[in-house]
Amino acid sequence: MKILHTADWHLGKIVNSVHMTVEQDFVLSQLINIIRSEQPDVVIIAGDLYDRAVPPKEAVDLLNRVFTTLVTDIKVPVLAISGNHDSPERLEFGTELFRMQHLHIETKLSRSLKPVVIEDEYGPVYFHLVPYIEPAEAKELFDDDRIHSHQTAMEAVINYIKENNDLRERHIFVGHAFVAGGMESESEERLSMIGGSPYIDSNIFQDFVYVALGHLHQPQRIKRDVVRYSGSILKYSFSEANHKKSVTIVEIDGEGKCNINLIPLVPKHDLRIVEGYFDELLSHPLDNNEDYLHIRLLDKGQIMDPMYKLRKVYPNILRLERAGFSTTKSLSDLQQIRQKQTQSHTELFASFYQEITGEEMDDKRMEYIEKTISTVIHKERGE
Numbered sequence: 124m125k126i127l128h129t130a131d132w133h134l135g136k137i138v139n140s141v142h143m144t145v146e147q148d149f150v151l152s153q154l155i156n157i158i159r160s161e162q163p164d165v166v167i168i169a170g171d172l173y174d175r176a177v178p179p180k181e182a183v184d185l186l187n188r189v190f191t192t193l194v195t196d197i198k199v200p201v202l203a204i205s206g207n208h209d210s211p212e213r214l215e216f217g218t219e220l221f222r223m224q225h226l227h228i229e230t231k232l233s234r235s236l237k238p239v240v241i242e243d244e245y246g247p248v249y250f251h252l253v254p255y256i257e258p259a260e261a262k263e264l265f266d267d268d269r270i271h272s273h274q275t276a277m278e279a280v281i282n283y284i285k286e287n288n289d290l291r292e293r294h295i296f297v298g299h300a301f302v303a304g305g306m307e308s309e310s311e312e313r314l315s316m317i318g319g320s321p322y323i324d325s326n327i328f329q330d331f332v333y334v335a336l337g338h339l340h341q342p343q344r345i346k347r348d349v350v351r352y353s354g355s356i357l358k359y360s361f362s363e364a365n366h367k368k369s370v371t372i373v374e375i376d377g378e379g380k381c382n383i384n385l386i387p388l389v390p391k392h393d394l395r396i397v398e399g400y401f402d403e404l405l406s407h408p409l410d411n412n413e414d415y416l417h418i419r420l421l422d423k424g425q426i427m428d429p430m431y432k433l434r435k436v437y438p439n440i441l442r443l444e445r446a447g448f449s450t451t452k453s454l455s456d457l458q459q460i461r462q463k464q465t466q467s468h469t470e471l472f473a474s475f476y477q478e479i480t481g482e483e484m485d486d487k488r489m490e491y492i493e494k495t496i497s498t499v500i501h502k503e504r505g506e
Contacts, residue, residue: 124243127158128371130169130299130337131355133208135182137174138310138359138394139441141415144181149391150356151189154370157386158197161372165241166199169337169353170206170255170299172214190226200225202239204254206299206337207314211254232256232264236283238294245377248293251284251331255299255338259497273300273314277323290330293379299337302345305352310360311340325350332379341366342385349381358394361417361442392439398446401426401433408436415439419446468496 132151136143158166173182193201203226205211211230218228227239229252238249261276262268265283270276277300288294301307301314303322314321325345328334334350340363342354353371358364369385376382393414397404401422416437420429422445430443472492473484484492 124165124241124245124248124375125161125163126165126167126295126333126335126373126375127161127163128167128169128335128351128353128373129154129356130167130335130353131171131206131340132168132186133171133174133355133357133359134186135174135178136357136359138415141439141441142179142181143357143359144179144185146357146391147182148185150368150388151185153388154356155189155192155197157370158193158199161386163199163372164243165250166193166201167250167297167335168201168203169297169335170204171208171337172203172206173209175208176210176213194221194224194226198225200241201227202250202252202297203228204252204297204299204337205230207255207312209255227252229254232260232280236280236287238288246292248295248375249288250295250297253280253296253298257497257500273321274323278327281327285330293332293375294330296328296331296334298334301338302336302350302352304345305339306341306343308340308360308366309362310355311338314338332375333373333381335371335373342369342371348383351383356388357390361394361396364394364396364417401429404433405436412437413439415441417442417444419444421446469493472496 132147134144134147136147172186190201193199205214205228209230214228215230218230221228232254236251236253238251240247240249242248256276258270258272258276261279262270265279267279270279277298284290284294300323301321302325304325325347328350332349336345336350336352339352340355340359342352344351351371354366354368355363356368356370358366358368368388368390370388372384372386374382393411395414396417396419397409398419398421401420404418416439418433418437418440420426420443430440433443434440469489469492473489476482476484476488
């Protein structure tokens, strides 16, 4: 069986005030051509189809066109899940009807957790579609007070799958999560850490022949070749400037052994970081000068209105900085920012509270803040 694995489309994304819908349309047309050429038996989309719970009309229209092409024109089964950016309720609309056309969109974790079964010449392949969920949702679903983190929530899901399926056969896991050891970037929204860590140990996927993951935007394997993030279809921040975007092709034989290849995706306009001197950048324009650029000027002297002059040559500059102006203080600030990125929402608020009041937050206030943050997260996801 041949599978095409993709994820993190983030339709409707805005990067530095630029709407990316045209760029996304371009790269998804490329993806459709790859599907026509490779003729996979299944297409997997591992979450974050949209960039926010209420996507703009253009993003909805684009997803509709792509799905229509895949299931009615090419006639390839599509297996998709909701990610942490998606609204489960909105993506759920019409799912029962879509299944008749072999478009399977799983948005809510149900107790049945029945896999989608697709046959090849060797027999059935079982696809377990597990959408992004908060630990509190798994705690309620499994009625288990021990579930307090993304790890314990995923353990409950995996244990249920093991109890109700013979994993000696070919089983594929499709999920949207942060597996420990993965390399992240700035454009990924940090997963909730209320009551625990957002990370999941990759060892719990040991019994699956392939694990198709979404959430991290860099294509990568986690400990084993078959535990893999396909990455996003485009670069969505300058922290991804060195990424090579691609889709993953997985060929599975009758014994469940996988042969994996990456097919590159080439954007209409690249996202690049460029360093140089002001006069040289103007007098010797770069190739592909219409790419989205973060320019770092190496000049030390004063420059009059550099952005205006540079944009005459490079119309899509998104960010401009003076590389020589970094200070020890800015490096210290960066370290503090990175330290805070590892803290949960509750820990960040508790730290802010202590800075303002000079006192540590008591347990009662901490409990109230946890409940409030949980409510806000649910509202942001459109639940």
